[in-house]
Structures are given as structure tokens and as C-alpha cells.
Amino acid sequence: xxxxxxxxxxxxxxxxxxxxxxxxxxxxEMVFIxxxxxxxxxxxxxxxxxxxxxxxxxxxxxxxxxxxxxxxxIPFLRRRIGxxxxxxxxxxxxxxFDNVALPLVLAGRPYADVGRRVRAAxxxxxxxxxxxxxxxxxxxxxxxxVGIARAVVTRPxxxxxxxxxxxxxxxxxxxIMQLFEQFNQVGVTTVIAxxxxxxxxxxxxxxxxxxxxxxx
Amino acid sequence: xxxxxxxQGWVSQHTRAAIATLGALRLRLVSSMxxxxxxxxxxxxxxxxxxxxxxxxxxxxxxxxxxxxxxxxTNDLTDERQQAIAAQIENLSTIERVELITPxxxxxxxxxxxxxxxxxxxLAQNPLPPVVVARLSxxxxxxxxxxxxxxxKTLDGVAEVRLDRLWLERLEAVMQLANRGSALIALLLGLxxxxxxxxxxxxxxxxxxxxxxxxxxxxxxxxxxRRPFLYTGMWYGLIGGSLATLLLGLSVxxxxxxxxxxxxxxGSQFQPLGLGLSGxxxxxxxxxxxxxxxxGIAVSxxxxxxxxx
Numbered sequence: 001x002x003x004x005x006x007x008x009x010x011x012x013x014x015x016x017x018x019x020x021x022x023x024x025x026x027x028x029e030m031v032f033i034x035x036x037x038x039x040x041x042x043x044x045x046x047x048x049x050x051x052x053x054x055x056x057x058x059x060x061x062x063x064x065x066x067x068x069x070x071x072x073x074i075p076f077l078r079r080r081i082g083x084x085x086x087x088x089x090x091x092x093x094x095x096x097f098d099n100v101a102l103p104l105v106l107a108g109r110p111y112a113d114v115g116r117r118v119r120a121a122x123x124x125x126x127x128x129x130x131x132x133x134x135x136x137x138x139x140x141x142x143x144x145x146v147g148i149a150r151a152v153v154t155r156p157x158x159x160x161x162x163x164x165x166x167x168x169x170x171x172x173x174x175x176i177m178q179l180f181e182q183f184n185q186v187g188v189t190t191v192i193a194x195x196x197x198x199x200x201x202x203x204x205x206x207x208x209x210x211x212x213x214x215x216x
Numbered sequence: 217x218x219x220x221x222x223x224q225g226w227v228s229q230h231t232r233a234a235i236a237t238l239g240a241l242r243l244r245l246v247s248s249m250x251x252x253x254x255x256x257x258x259x260x261x262x263x264x265x266x267x268x269x270x271x272x273x274x275x276x277x278x279x280x281x282x283x284x285x286x287x288x289x290t291n292d293l294t295d296e297r298q299q300a301i302a303a304q305i306e307n308l309s310t311i312e313r314v315e316l317i318t319p320x321x322x323x324x325x326x327x328x329x330x331x332x333x334x335x336x337x338x339l340a341q342n343p344l345p346p347v348v349v350a351r352l353s354x355x356x357x358x359x360x361x362x363x364x365x366x367x368x369k370t371l372d373g374v375a376e377v378r379l380d381r382l383w384l385e386r387l388e389a390v391m392q393l394a395n396r397g398s399a400l401i402a403l404l405l406g407l408x409x410x411x412x413x414x415x416x417x418x419x420x421x422x423x424x425x426x427x428x429x430x431x432x433x434x435x436x437x438x439x440x441x442r443r444p445f446l447y448t449g450m451w452y453g454l455i456g457g458s459l460a461t462l463l464l465g466l467s468v469x470x471x472x473x474x475x476x477x478x479x480x481x482x483g484s485q486f487q488p489l490g491l492g493l494s495g496x497x498x499x500x501x502x503x504x505x506x507x508x509x510x511x512g513i514a515v516s517x518x519x520x521x522x523x524x525x
Contacts, residue, residue, distance in 0.1 A: 051433070051524060072438070079435035089430055105232070106436040108225035150434070 001027040001158065001189045002048060007057035008213070009043050017043035019213035020057070025191060027157075030184040032200045033193040035210035041193040044210065045160050048191075049078045062157065079107055082151030082188075084161035088143045090135040090150075096122070097131040100149045107154060121149040125179060141172040148176070152183060159183060161192045165199070173199055229443070237447040241455075248452075251416050255456025258409050259503055260463040262402030267464060267491065269394045275479065275486045276387060287348040287368055288376040291319075298346045301373050305350050310364055312351040319344045345375065358385065406506055409456065413449050413510030421445060421518045433524040445515050446508060453507020457500040464491055464499075 002025040009018040018040045025031050033041045046052045047059050050066055059066045061077065069077060090099050100121055104114045122128045125145035135143055144164060151159055161180065165173035173196055181203070184190040194200060200207060209216045241248040287305065289298060295318070302316040317325075322344040327333050350368075352361065361379065368377045421428070431441050468490045479486035491499060 049433075075432075075435045075437040075440075077435075078433065083433065089433065091427055091430060102431065103434050106431060106434070106440045108229045110224065111228065 001025055001029070001062055002191070003058075003060040004044070004047075005058045005060075007047065007054045007059060009040075009047070009052060010055045017213055018047075018054070021210075021214055023208060023215055025189060028184070028187050028189055030181065030190040030205040031192070032203075032205060032207045033191065033210060034195070034197065034200065034207055035216070039210040040213040041210055042162055043213075045162050045191065045193055048158070048160055049081045049083060050074050075106075079103065079154060080156050080158065082154070082156040082159040084144075084147050084151050084159065084164050086163040086166040088135070088147040090143060090146055092134060092136050094134075095131065096127065096133050096135060096138070096146050099135060099146055100131075100153050103150060103154045117153055118149075121153040124152070124182075125149045140167050141176070144168065144172075144176060145179070148179060152188075156188070158189045159191070161190075161194075163193055163195065165194065165196055170199070177203055229440070233443045233447045237444050238451055240444075241448065241451055251412060252452055252455045252459055254412050255409050255452055255503065255507070256459030256463060258405040258412070259457055259460035259499060259506075260467075262398060262405050263460060263491070263495075263499055264464055264467065265394070265398040265401055267468075267489070267495075269391065269398055271488050272394070273391060274489060275484065284349055284351045285365070285368065285377060285379045287350060287371075287374050288378070289346040289348065289373050290375045291345050293346060293373055297373060298348075301371065302348045304371065305348055305368070308364070308367065310353050310356060310360060312353050314351070315349045317347045317349065319346055322347060358388075406502070409453070409503075409506040410510040410513065413452050413507050414514040416452065417445050417449055417511045417514035418518055420448060421514065421522075425522055428519070428522045429524045432522070438519070442515050442519060445519070446511050449507040449509075449511020449514075450504055451507070452511075453503035453505065454500060455503075456507070457503025460503065461491060461496050461499050 002023075004021045004023050006020040006022055007018050008016065008020055010016045017038075021040070021044065033044060035041050043052060047054060047066075048061055050069065054067075062080070064077075066077070091102070097118055100118045101114050104117055109117070119128060119131070122131055125148050127142060127145055127149065130138065130142065130146075135146055138146065144167075148164070151161075159180065164180075165176050168176065177192075177199060180190050180192060287301075289301060293301075298316060298318065302314050305311060306314045319342045323336065323342050326344070327336055330336075352364065356364070365377055365379060368374060428441055468488050472488050475486070475488045
């Protein structure tokens with residue numbers, strides 16, 4: 001599903017985030033990306049939806065070489081990837097419902113379809129009763145779950161999460177990870193960058209440890 | 217009729233953007249009203265000048281001092297001969313209508329207007345010649361008028377031709393100046409509208425940076441991100457255009473009384489003209505076009521800068 005072939009990324013100023021990274025994540029796999037800060041976890045994740053382009057090497061997602069993807073096609077790539085961020089990236093001037101609906105709205109789904117799918121996604125993350133709330137009135141864990149609902153509402157084949165439990169206590173972190181496991185069980189390829197080694201050990205999925213921009 | 221799914225999506229996306237942006241304008245009522253007021257006034261001014269010029273043209277052609285030539289006939293013609301000449305002139309394609317003033321009628325008129333009945337009655341015979349007053353068709357240019365005067369002079373029985381040509385040429389020059397001036401003002405104020413809308417949209421883009429970033433992050437196309445701003449520009453233009461139409465209608469209404477009285481003093485039935493249907497539609501269309509142009513410029517300059525982190 002996701003294949004990196006000797007991918008390097010050098011930022012202006014000489015900082016090398018990735019140095020010839022090779023890895024392959026299979027369809028329907030659940031993978032944890034671990035490593036110290038600055039090991040290249042975020043850069044790796046950001047290359048999959050083309051938030052960054054590699055300086056060298058090739059990234060393939062679902063059989064498509066991203067190097068050959070025209071700018072105009074990037075939105076359609078991103079629609080097939082659910083992204084979850086440590087800082088949630090929600091719109092605080094909109095309700096929870098509107099936040100989760102955004103991916104459907106920008107994909108031009110019919111209105112009736114939007115309501116049904118948003119409620120299904122909110123139900124899945126246990127926030128059905130909060131659809132009218134503003135994200136700022138929610139706790140950190142709830143906001144993260146809104147972010148997850150927004151990422152899965154279009155039922156993408158891939159979910160990427162960058163430190164999704166970074167700000168949460170252990171019990172909430174476990175809950176969030178279990179949510180990811182549920183999505184993975186229905187066939188979604190799930191890639192999670194995380195620091196939480198003890199939790200990852202307990203869950204027992206494949207781990208890829210990055211160090212200095214390579215698989216260690 | 218059932219539309220294909222893709223078209224349904226397109227229609228619903230546009231409808232949604234149109235309604236949502238109108239709602240957003242209503243939320244920021246005071247600032248949107250100020251922006252539309254600026255646009256409305258900027259559109260009303262040049263349209264007002266153009267309307268003024270149109271009205272002046274209408275007023276001056278309606279007035280009897282409009283392009284007309286006086287053909288003085290020789291004194292020795294019979295009544296039939298005078299009428300034949302008048303008919304001959306009326307048959308020319310560039311003549312609107314003619315009026316034959318016999319020496320008797322001219323004398324009576326002169327007596328009435330001058331109040332010199334007694335002096336005039338002392339005259340042994342009527343010294344006035346018969347006159348054919350020919351009203352020229354509208355919109356004749358200088359060379360056509362020249363040609364016409366030449367034709368008049370060759371006519372048998374015509375002693376002299378007089379045309380208030382200087383007056384005609386001055387009027388034409390003034391109208392041309394006014395038209396040119398109005399076009400210049402329209403250009404400058406049109407530019408104002410583009411700049412006002414462009415700047416408003418630029419601020420709007422700045423305020424909604426987070427939303428734009430997140431939309432791009434989760435797969436919003438450029439068209440999707442652009443759309444609400446273009447619709448906002450369109451609404452500004454449309455509402456500004458409507459406001460301008462309203463302002464002009466009001467001005468015409470306020471001025472029609474005094475104008476009517478002034479015209480009456482000149483013996484004219486003139487009433488000032490409003491924009492009319494085509495004028496109103498042109499006004500709304502130019503509002504929309506300028507609004508879209510301003511928004512388009514702002515969007516193309518500032519939207520590409522915002523890329524998701």
C-alpha cells in the first residue's frame with residue numbers, strides 16, 4: 001500500500017530529515033512508527049499525502065508513484081488518506097458536526113448523505129451527543145476523537161496519525177489506540193507515529209523504528 | 217428531471233457556497249454594509265453621469281431648437297409652388313419633417329410676438345419671404361449636414377439657407393466631452409470597485425487562513441477553496457449594483473420635479489429618464505463582473521501562498 005524507495009529529504013539549510021529510507025507497508029496492515037524526536041517520523045508521514053515532496057527517491061501509495069502526480073490531483077490523493085494530528089487541527093468557529101462534515105462537503109457529497117455519515121462517524125468515536133458543541137468546549141481526548149471522526153468519515157483506505165495520544169493520559173491513549181485497532185480490523189491500513197512505547201508493546205503490532213532518517 | 221450525480225454535486229456545491237457566503241456577509245452586517253455602500257456609490261457616480269448625458273441629449277433633441285434648417289424662398293412664388301418645394305424637401309431621406317410658413321403667417325406671428333401691430337400695418341406690402349423650416353433627422357454628422365445644405369442651395373426657388381450649425385457643433389462637442397469624461401470616471405470608479413472588493417477579500421482570506429489550510433490538508437481542491445471568496449466578491453458586486461440602481465432611481469425621483477419645472481420654462485414637456493430595464497441589468501452585470509474581478513485578483517494572489525503545514 002505504501003512503499004518508500006531510498007527516500008531522502010533535505011530541508012533548505014541542510015537539515016536532512018530522511019536519508020535513503022526504504023520501507024513497505026502492506027494493505028490492511030497496522031504499523032507503529034517509533035523513534036526519537038527528529039528521527040524523521042513526521043516527515044515520513046507528511047510525504048504520504050504529499051505535504052512534502054522527497055528530495056530523492058520514490059514514494060508509492062496504492063500503486064501510484066507520487067513523483068508523477070500533478071498538483072491538481074493532490075486533493076484526490078488526500079481524500080483517500082485520513083490524517084490525524086497531535087494538535088487536532090479542528091476549526092474552532094464551527095460545530096463538531098461541521099468539522100466532521102468538512103471532508104464530505106469538499107468532496108461534494110449529497111446533503112442527505114453527509115448527515116448520515118457524520119452521525120455514523122461520531123457514533124463510532126462516542127461523541128454523537130456532542131455534534132452541536134464547539135470543539136473548544138471539549139476535552140483534549142474528545143477533540144482528538146473529533147479529529148479521528150473527521151479522518152474516517154469518508155472511509156479512506158489509509159489512516160495516518162502523528163502522535164495522536166501525545167497530550168493524553170494513559171487511559172485515554174489506550175481508548176484512542178483501540179479505536180484505531182477497530183478501523184484496522186475493517187481493512188484500513190493504519191500508520192501511527194508514537195512515543196508511547198509501553199502502550200505500543202502491549203498492542204503488539206508491527207513496529208518500524210526510525211533513527212536518523214532510516215529504518216534502524 | 218433527474219440530473220446526473222456529478223452535475224448534482226456541482227450544483228449543490230455552488231448553491232451551498234452561494235448561500236453560505238451570503239450568510240457570512242449577513243453575520244458581519246456592519247462591515248459588509250460599508251463595503252457595499254462604497255461599491256454602490258462608486259457604481260452610481262459614473263452611471264449617474266452617463267444618465268445625465270443621456271438626459272441632456274434627450275432634452276435637447278426634444279426641445280424645438282434641435283437641428284433644423286430655415287430655407288428662405290424667393291418672394292415671387294405662388295402658394296402651389298411654395299407647397300411643391302416644401303413637399304420636395306420633405307421627401308429627402310435625411311429630413312424628419314418640414315413646416316411651411318407663409319408670409320402671411322409669418323407676419324401674423326411677428327405681430328403677435330413683437331407687439332408692433334400698428335407699425336407693421338403701416339407697411340404697404342408684406343416684406344417677409346415664405347420660409348420652409350426643415351427638421352433634420354437625428355444623429356446626422358457634420359459632413360452629412362454639409363451635403364444636405366448643398367442640396368438645399370441647388371433647389372429652385374430657394375433664396376437662402378440658414379442652419380444654426382455652430383450651435384449644433386457646440387452641442388455635439390459638449391456631448392462628446394461629457395461622454396468621454398463619463399467614460400473616464402467610469403473607468404476610475406470601476407477600478408475603485410475592483411480594489412475595494414480585492415482588499416476586502418484579501419482580509420477575508422487572511423482571517424480564514426486556518427480554514428483554508430485545513431481544507432487543503434484534507435483534500436479540498438483549489439476550486440473548492442477559491443469558490444467562497446469568488447461568491448463573496450459576486451455578492452458584493454451584486455448588492456453594490458442594486459444599491460447603485462436604488463440611489464440613481466432615488467436621485468431621478470428627487471430631481472424630476474425641479475427638472476420638469478425648468479423644462480416647462482423652456483416650453484418643453486421633458487421628464488428625466490431613469491435607468492430603465494436594460495440600464496438596471498447593465499448596472500447589476502457590471503457590479504457582478506467588477507466584484508468577481510476584484511475577488512479573482514485577490515484569490516489568485518493570496519490563496520496560493522497558503523499551503524498546509
